[in-house]
Amino acid sequence: MAVKLNTQAFEFAKRLINEKRVVLDSMDDWSEHQPSAQQENEFIEKHGFGEYQKWHLGVDDEHNENTKSRYKFPYGDFDKVHRCGVIAAEVRSGQQKYQDIENAAVHLRGMLDKLM
Secondary structure, three states: OOEEEOHHHHHHHHHHHHOOOEEOOOHHHHHHHOOOHHHHHHHHHHHOHHHHHHHEEEEEOOOOOOOHHHEEEEOEOOOOEEHHHHHHHHHHHHHOOOHHHHHHHHHHHHHHHHHO
């Protein structure tokens, strides 16, 4: 699997944080705050994969562009950046040894923590 940092999503997340479009929740909240498959499908239908990919810090180039499986490490709810989503992306990317994604998530978490 060739997963790498989605730089467009990283820049988008930084912009959202600077605009304070955030939810400053705790680490364990992601299971409840993460968009459901139905919410993902509705977002894609309305906005397309170009917007969907902005909400994922990782891209797997072994999957086709217009598939959900191409995009990894979600961090928000299609409206706001969730601190719990950023932490989940940080932890999972660290476990899977995707250092560029882990470093990006650490940076985003630092930005969010400053807002707390």
